Amino acid sequence: MSATQTLVPHRNAKLMRTWPLLTPVVFVLLVWAIVPLVMTLWFSFQRYNLVDPTITGFAGVDNYKFLLEDPAMLAALFNEVVLVGSVLAITIVFGVAFAILFDQEFWGRSVARLLVIAPFFVMPTVSALIWKNLLMNPVSGVFAWITTKLGFGAIDWFTNYPMAGIVIIVAWQWIPFATLILLTAMQSLDREQMEAARMDAARGPQLLRFVILPHLARPISILLMIETIFLLAVFAEIFITTSGGPGDATTTLTYLIYLRALVNFDVGGASAGGVLAIILANIIAFFLVRTIARNVDI
Amino acid sequence: MSTLEIKQLRKSYGAAEIIKGIDLKIEDREFIVFVGPSGCGKSTLLRMIAGLEEISGGELLIDGARMNEITPDRRGLAMVFQSYALYPHMTVAENMAFALRLAGVPKAEREQRVRVAAKTLQLEALLGRKPANLSGGQRQRVAIGRAIVRQPKAFLFDEPLSNLDAALRVQTRLEIAKLHRDLQATMIYVTHDQIEAMTLADRIVVFNAGRIEQVGTPLELYHNPANLFVAGFIGSPKMNLIGAVVRESTPGALVLTLDGASLVSVQPATIAAGAKLTIGLRPEHIVVDPQGPISGHVEAVERLGNESIAYVGIGASLPLTVKLPPQSPVALGDKLHLALNGHAVSLFGEDGHALGWTQPQAGG
Numbered sequence: 059m060s061a062t063q064t065l066v067p068h069r070n071a072k073l074m075r076t077w078p079l080l081t082p083v084v085f086v087l088l089v090w091a092i093v094p095l096v097m098t099l100w101f102s103f104q105r106y107n108l109v110d111p112t113i114t115g116f117a118g119v120d121n122y123k124f125l126l127e128d129p130a131m132l133a134a135l136f137n138e139v140v141l142v143g144s145v146l147a148i149t150i151v152f153g154v155a156f157a158i159l160f161d162q163e164f165w166g167r168s169v170a171r172l173l174v175i176a177p178f179f180v181m182p183t184v185s186a187l188i189w190k191n192l193l194m195n196p197v198s199g200v201f202a203w204i205t206t207k208l209g210f211g212a213i214d215w216f217t218n219y220p221m222a223g224i225v226i227i228v229a230w231q232w233i234p235f236a237t238l239i240l241l242t243a244m245q246s247l248d249r250e251q252m253e254a255a256r257m258d259a260a261r262g263p264q265l266l267r268f269v270i271l272p273h274l275a276r277p278i279s280i281l282l283m284i285e286t287i288f289l290l291a292v293f294a295e296i297f298i299t300t301s302g303g304p305g306d307a308t309t310t311l312t313y314l315i316y317l318r319a320l321v322n323f324d325v326g327g328a329s330a331g332g333v334l335a336i337i338l339a340n341i342i343a344f345f346l347v348r349t350i351a352r353n354v355d356i
Numbered sequence: 357m358s359t360l361e362i363k364q365l366r367k368s369y370g371a372a373e374i375i376k377g378i379d380l381k382i383e384d385r386e387f388i389v390f391v392g393p394s395g396c397g398k399s400t401l402l403r404m405i406a407g408l409e410e411i412s413g414g415e416l417l418i419d420g421a422r423m424n425e426i427t428p429d430r431r432g433l434a435m436v437f438q439s440y441a442l443y444p445h446m447t448v449a450e451n452m453a454f455a456l457r458l459a460g461v462p463k464a465e466r467e468q469r470v471r472v473a474a475k476t477l478q479l480e481a482l483l484g485r486k487p488a489n490l491s492g493g494q495r496q497r498v499a500i501g502r503a504i505v506r507q508p509k510a511f512l513f514d515e516p517l518s519n520l521d522a523a524l525r526v527q528t529r530l531e532i533a534k535l536h537r538d539l540q541a542t543m544i545y546v547t548h549d550q551i552e553a554m555t556l557a558d559r560i561v562v563f564n565a566g567r568i569e570q571v572g573t574p575l576e577l578y579h580n581p582a583n584l585f586v587a588g589f590i591g592s593p594k595m596n597l598i599g600a601v602v603r604e605s606t607p608g609a610l611v612l613t614l615d616g617a618s619l620v621s622v623q624p625a626t627i628a629a630g631a632k633l634t635i636g637l638r639p640e641h642i643v644v645d646p647q648g649p650i651s652g653h654v655e656a657v658e659r660l661g662n663e664s665i666a667y668v669g670i671g672a673s674l675p676l677t678v679k680l681p682p683q684s685p686v687a688l689g690d691k692l693h694l695a696l697n698g699h700a701v702s703l704f705g706e707d708g709h710a711l712g713w714t715q716p717q718a719g720g
């Protein structure tokens with residue numbers, strides 16, 4: 059009791075001493091994060107189109123209504139889910155496989171580890187260009203050359219399988235991150251636990267199911283959360299390869315907002331899309347954090 | 357029901373040889389303790405027996421069958437790890453039943469065997485808990501329970517008590533001894549703690565630098581160490597090992613000059629006069645005696661309550677450790693006269709091997 063009584067005034071005094079130092083940081087963060095948010099909210103209720111500056115005034119919920127009634131919105135949401143879901147699945151599967159592989163001793167492991175991490179250091183714009191022009195190009199790409207040599211003919215990825223093409227590029231960029239996180243987790247797996255499992259006759263798939271995956275459950279959930287946040291914002295890869303097409307086949311919510319704001323110059327509508335995206339991201343984050351908190355109490 | 361035989365077993369990592377040809381036969385229901393300093397190869401040998409390390413040379417036989425190429429799970433052995441190595445996401449019951457589950461044992465039998473083991477170890481109330489919610493001692497018992505459930509031919513313990521606090525260690529030691537009596541199983545136990553070795557073992561195997569120094573019952577090792585290493589390793593406080601020269605050798609007696617120029621006579625032995633040797637004196641076999649042949653000043657006193665340990669400088673390179681009664685009035689700097697109290701004295705030749713046994717001669 060006496061400890062808390064003496065502690066509280068002490069803590070207040072400390073706060074009084076430190077708040078002048080904290081204020082600039084808090085102020086910058088506030089300006090950085092809250093002001094754009096509030097402005098977006100404000101614009102989303104305004105008639106604000108750069109093509110015709112004479113149309114102004116309060117729009118009520120018209121911007122939202124217009125957006126939600128637009129069939130492109132539903133398609134964008136669907137595309138967003140396909141993109142994020144596929145990339146998550148691919149990166150986790152490959153991440154676990156690479157983490158197990160690079161946890162083994164083999165000759166040249168340190169170089170191989172460096173190489174598997176490398177794609178993460180390539181900026182999205184550059185990697186999208188490399189994939190589009192050097193690998194997936196149906197005329198001059200390496201993939202076309204290989205499949206033609208094998209007698210299958212060339213695949214025009216961004217015409218026939220645009221979403222698959224983008225998923226491959228984005229997954230390629232994010233597998234290193236998943237590998238990195240899961241590899242460090244693998245290295246913290248107790249060797250004696252693996253040996254105990256060996257003595258208990260667990261091998262291959264059983265070792266994976268009963269020892270490795272339970273151990274990786276926590277890093278995988280964290281990975282899911284971090285990747286989801288970043289994948290919802292994928293833009294450069296779409297912009298460079300397909301520009302959201304053909305039609306709206308690869309238009310995600312992020313890309314739709316871009317189209318509204320900077321192609322149609324409809325700032326009000328784009329802001330409404332932005333607000334919806336924020337709400338969506340928060341809902342996902344909320345459920346993720348909750349399930350993680352529940353799953354992870356080992 | 358199993359015997360274990362090791363023939364010329366070797367282990368090397370590249371050019372470094374860790375286990376240098378070990379022969380050992382372990383009888384059915386025997387409690388064998390491997391003891392030795394860190395890095396002596398005792399844990400490696402245990403892991404080779406378990407199948408977790410490959411055997412570089414020699415043979416391992418369990419019940420007469422060669423095991424070198426058999427996978428760990430088919431050797432019929434169960435191991436208790438130093439870190440316990442429990443599966444953190446499984447409950448106590450699931451941990452204990454895991455090997456049976458993989459082996460395809462029916463659920464009813466699994467539960468039955470887990471119940472029996474849990475009863476033996478007083479784990480019944482904890483069966484639904486996860487390892488994270490157990491204390492160190494409870495985790496230790498679960499690890500042992502996991503081994504019992506498998507009904508192995510032999511139990512392997514790898515320093516199982518080293519993560520427990522001192523009080524719990526004594527208690528668990530007693531429990532393991534009781535378990536051995538109850539289960540009537542062959543057990544191999546690795547430790548660097550000689551008290552665990554002395555209290556638990558039927559036979560102790562002392563390792564040093566990848567070789568066996570001596571195999572014997574705890575008291576054999578204590579009273580009759582085969583060489584200087586075992587003499588120095590077994591017993592606490594350590595045996596005094598002092599350089600000596602044979603001054604006179606008669607059929608009935610041997611007069612030795614110690615490092616500190618004190619004279620001691622022992623009997624009987626047949627060693628030529630002038631031979632250099634090492635004399636081993638247990639601290640409890642030295643008594644204060646005003647007429648004693650050894651004298652020196654007290655350099656340190658440790659009072660442990662049940663006994664006092666005095667370190668007496670007698671001119672040798674190391675002070676003589678002497679165990680005294682608790683109330684002994686010695687003080688720092690006192691001059692003490694000491695004698696040997698009639699118990700055995702060990703003599704070691706220049707090569708470090710024991711030369712045999714002698715009795716100190718009455719009257720010094």
